[in-house]
Amino acid sequence: MAPPRPGPRSGRARCQDSRRDWVREGQCGAAFWGEGSAHCPATGVSRPRAKLHARGCMTAGRAGWRIAAAVVVVAVVVLNLVGYLEGSRSAGLRVGVVINELEAGLVVTRVAPGGPAERAGVAAGDVLLTVNGQPVRSNEDYDVVAKGFAPRRPITYVVQRGPRTLEIEIVPGVPMEWWPFLGEVLASLVFLVLAVVVAAQPRHDLRTRLLFLFSAAVAVELALPSMPMVGRQAVTTLATVGFYLLSGLEFALELHLVLMLPEPPAWLRRHRAVVPLLYAVGVGAGLVLAVLYLGDFHRWPVTTGDTSRLRGNIINTLLPVWAMLVIGLLAHRTLTHPEPSGRHRAGLVLLGNTPWAIFIFATSLLNVLGRSWPNWLHVAQPFILLAFPVAVFLAIYRYQLFDIEFVVRKSLVYTTLTGALLLVFYASVGAGSVLFSQYVGGGASMWVVAGATLLLGLLFTPLRQAVQSVIDRRIFPERYAMRQRLIALAADLASLGKLSLMGNHLVEQLREIFRLESTTLLVADPTSGILLTLATTKTDLDENFGLSFLLSPDDEGVKMLRRANRAVAAAPLIQRSASLAQRLTGFGVEVMVPVTSRGSVIGLLLLGPKVSGERFSAEELDLLNLFAHHVASVLENARLFASATYDSLTGLLRREAILDLLERELQRATRYGRPLTIGMADLDHFKEINDRFGHLVGDALLNRVAQSLQSGLRSTDAVGRYGGEEFLLVLPETDLGGARAVAEKVRAMVEGITVPAGRGHTPPVTVSIGLAAVEAGTSKGPRSATALIAAADQQLFRAKERGRNRVEPSA
Incomplete structure (x- = not known):
């Protein structure tokens, strides 16, 4: 994209004569077209504003891109400041005329309506003879005299008008063109923000590098002083040469970027000469334009005669071709x-480029027809440029253009919305009261205005909420849908009743909503505060701790979560706690979300990475924080209810x-003569494990068993914790033979448990089980729960005596 500048940077407009086309637009205050126009009616040529996008160093690291972004920020700020200072200074020295260096001398070809020159009596066609007593026969002569101009100090022109010679006194000074200047500042800052966002990304490929350099260069170019500068020939020369060179580069570089969007096509790999050809054409055209300009303005011997028409033809050909190629390539990618x-x-970027393309076609046509641009x-020109960065921001936010992450926070949108509504509110009240008082006088006017103010105040909040709802559904549809699902999930949990059902439902739904690889929910024991695994979607439990994942409330990572009271990435927590680092790494946790109540952590959500590999956005973390608060x-x-029925640890x-x-x-x-068997299970050597490896490992072992x-x-x-490391198994409708098979299965499962205990230690885990039964249809066996438990406990003692890790049924 290379939209035309409001006026030539050189401070000279181009008008055609048989000899030369120099149009004085700055040094003498001859800013008729420089005061809001880039078009010379004689040549039909307008200077385009181009966008720079350079390849840069493809191997630069993240720090290098950040340094480059900082340099661009400084450059944009400094250039905008220089533009303001020079624009305000030069505005006080301009008189509002356009002069051409023709065969008759320096001829006034245009006079700005209402400007100082018109008010003093200068007319088009006057031949300038002297300025402040100094003869002026060329642009260079005028430059020397113009350096002595001062704001509001009269300038004496001696002009020849037909047979008469007139002496005219002019007081220089025109208003500064604030709207074009502020528009360019705004556009440069928006492109600068886009460049900074791209530079801040942790990963860079060719596409992101192109986009960064492109955005940074546009920001710098828009910040260059574009208003006529009086007495600054060197600056205007550098700006004009830079404009031509950058225009040529941008022609190639933007087309290169478009070819890479959304990813390089297969044919581009087969035809590798396309990209070098683009650079050769673009850079060559830029060099030719720069050399022609320097030859004209500085009388270089490489050119002969006037080249302004040639330069205008090159620009009026290059820009439409550029625009057609950009639009054509993007349209093809959008459709295919x-x-x-x-x-x-591709469609969003096409949408952002379309206003610029229309602008290029329209202005190029005006230039070819020799027509002036409307004021x-x-x-509008700098505001037309804003369509591109806005479209790119939307493509980044909605569709991760070039895998760039950018979060538009709803709080920022809501704040902007509220501010806009407040402005509308106060404007309506203020303007309405003034207009109403003009037509309705007396006390009635005051009461009507007061009533209208009250009505607007009552409607403000509902209107803001309604607009926010529309914003949620239209601008943030994915976030709106995600928030609605989380709200529904929080409401469904209470209806499930049991804590275990809540946990299983919660982790499954969170994994589905955020498309995660795994989700785990830890719940704190009401007595000890130890965080125990309630539910998880992990399938490789044996390898990664599984359901034995426990966390002490005194762990530094847990304390950090309690103080933060918000979702935290796992990386900083790993640095705070070695034990937590081991658990998080093994469990594949990327984000931890604390669930707090009255300042205590009662639960912890452990979220694994996304299936897509994308990182959690700030908005998603905010939704998780809100969800944790609700549940x-x-x-x-x-x-608390489950703690009265279920053991908190196991x-x-x-x-x-x-x-x-x-x-x-x-x-x-x-009563019905049915079989019933119970089992007493006890972990083998549990005390030694507890003493050697600590209570956390012991608790993890109990939980896993x-x-x-x-x-x-x-x-x-059914199974329950009878006490310590003992468990009671109740097997209804099961005789002793069937119970023995079940018990052997359980024993084998426990024997396969591995619980890492640190420093590479994995203590062996076995269990001994004693069985006792009530036989069906007989009076044999214990007839009370106490007797039945005693019998099973006796068989457990026998299993211990016979070597442990075995099942002993009663006789």
């Missing part, structure tokens, strides 16, 4: 790309609960 996301990316077109009370109530039934169940099953077996016991039993069976 196989992936919807690719079509959307509104000069004011905290639900989990807290369920946790998640199994507490001793009282399993004994109550045993009493009920025993009464049913006795409990889950293995529970998963090894049938749906009709």
Whole structure:
């Protein structure tokens, strides 16, 4: 994209004569077209504003890109400041005329309506003879005199008008062109923001490098002083030469960037000469234009005669071709790309380039026809440029253009919206009250205005909420849908009742909503505060701790989470806690979300990486924080309720609960003559493991064994923690033979458990089980729960005596 500048940077417009076309637009204050126009009516040539995009060093690291971005920021700020200072200085020295160096001498060809020259009596066709007593026969002569101009100090022109010689006194000074200047500043800052966003990315490929250099160069070019500068010949020369060179580079570099969007086509790899050809054409054209300009203005011997018409023809040919190629390539990718996301990316960039292309076609046509640009077109030009960065930002945000991450935070949009509504509100009240008071006088006017103000105040909040809702659905549809699903999930949890069902449902839904590889929920024990695994979607439990994942409330990482009270990436937590680092790394955790209640961590969400490999956005983390806040009370109530029935460490039934169940099953077996078997299971050498490796490892072992016991039993069976490392198994409708098979299965599962204990140690885990039964249809066997437990406990003692890691049924 290379939209034309509001005026030639050299401070000279181009008008054709048989000898030369020098148009004085700056040094003498001859800024008729420089005061809002880039078009010379004699040549039909306009200077385009181009966008630079250079390849740069393809091996530069992230720090190098950040340094480059910092340099660009400084350059844009300094250039904008220089533009303001020079623009305001030169405005006080301009008189509002356009002069040409013709055969008759320096001829006034245009006079700005209402300007100082017109007010003093200068007319088109006057031949300038002297300025402040100094003869002027060429542009160079005028440059020397113009350096002595001062704001508001009269200038004496001696002009020849037909047969008469007139002496005219002119007081220089015209208003500064604020709208074009502010528009260019705004456009340069927006492109600068785009460049900084791209430079801040952790990964760079050719496409992101091109986009960074392109955006940075546009920002710098838009910041270059574009208003006529009086007495600054060297600066104007450098700006003009730079313009031509950058225009040539940008022709090639933007087409190169478009060819890479959304990814390089296959034919580009087969025809490798295309890209070098683009650079050869673009750079060659830029060099030719620069040499022709220097030859004209500085009388270089490489050119003869006037070249302004040739330069105008080159520009008026290059820009439309450039625009057609850009639009054509983007349109083709938009219509033919196989992936919807690719079509959307190309379509958005096409949409951003379309205003610029229309602008190029329209202004080039005006130039060829020799027509002047309307003044509104000069004011609108920098705002037309904003379509491109806005489209790129949308492509980045909605479709991850070039895999760039950029988050448009809803809080920023809402703040902007509220500010706009407030401006509309106060403008309506202020303007409305003035207009109404003009037509309705007296006290009635005051009451009507007060009533209207009150009505607007009452409507402000509903209107803001309605517009925010529209913004959520239209601008943030994915976030809106995600938030609605999280709200529904939080509402569904309470209806599930049991804590275990809540946990399983929560982790499965979170994994689906955010498309994660794994999700785990830890819940704190109400007594000890130790965080225990409640539910997980991990499948490789044996290799990565599985359900034995425990965290102490005194862990430094947990303390950091409690203080932060928000979602935190796993990386900084790993640096704070060695034990947590081991667990997080093994469990594949990328983000941890604390669930807090009354200042305590009652739960912890461990979120694995996304399946797509994308990072969590800031907006997603905010949604997770909000979700954790909503489910905290639900989990807290369920946790407290479950603590009365279930053991907090193992998640199994507490001793009282399993004994109550045993009493009920025993009464049913006795009444209906059905079989019932119980088992007493005890971990072997648990005390030694606890003493050697610590209570956290011991607790993890108990938790893991409990889950293995529970998963090894049938749906009709029950297991509870009887005390310490002892577990009670209740197997209804099961005789001693069937119970022995179930117990052997459970024993084998426990034997396969591995719980890393640090420093490469993995203690062996085995269990001994004693069985006792009530036989079906007989009076044999114990008839009370106490007797049945005693019998099973006796068989457990026998299993211990016979070497442990075995099942001993009663005789």
